[in-house]
Every structure is written in structure tokens, then in C-alpha cells.
Amino acid sequence: SLLLVLRLGNPPALIVTIILAVVSATIGGDVLADSALWIFAPSAWPDTAHTVPRMTIALTLSVTFIIALTWENLRVLRRPSN
Numbered sequence: 001s002l003l004l005v006l007r008l009g010n011p012p013a014l015i016v017t018i019i020l021a022v023v024s025a026t027i028g029g030d031v032l033a034d035s036a037l038w039i040f041a042p043s044a045w046p047d048t049a050h051t052v053p054r055m056t057i058a059l060t061l062s063v064t065f066i067i068a069l070t071w072e073n074l075r076v077l078r079r080p081s082n
Contacts, residue, residue, distance in 0.1 A: 001013050001016070001017050002069075002073055003069060003072055003073055003076065004016055006073070006076045006077070007076065020042075020043065021043060023040065023041060024041040024042065024043035024044045025043075025044070026041075027040060027041035027044060027048075028041045028043065028044020028045075028047055028048050029044070033047070033048040038054065039057070039061075042058075042061075042062075042065075045058040045062070
């Protein structure tokens, strides 16, 4: 969300956050959580990653996202503003 705010402004970041929350609530709170669609609902991972393989996938993706997005946020924040 921070990266979207930095690059595009508040409205796009808010729209993407709301869409992600709705998708996560829809998939994570339904029968769909038991299918392969659980991967597209990161906000619901604490409830849907209830097996060791799912937990491993969720943890790996979370750490990867955190590292990549932190690096990108720092890069964007360090560049000079016009």
C-alpha cells in the first residue's frame, strides 16, 4: 500500500486495498479456502494456511514480498523528488 501511495497517490492505493480485502474475505471465509485459490487471499492466510505445506508456502511468499517491497520502498523514498 505504501508503494502504491508513493507511486500513484491515495485513491489507487485505497482501491487496491479494498479490492484485496474483499477478495481475501470472499475466498478466506468460504469453501474456496480449501481449494488452490487460497493463495490469492493473503489477508486470509492466517486462517487458510492450516497445513504444513500451506504454511511453508505462505511463509516463503510473505518473506519474499516483505524483502522485495521493502527494497522497492526504500529505493522510491531515496530518489530525489521533483
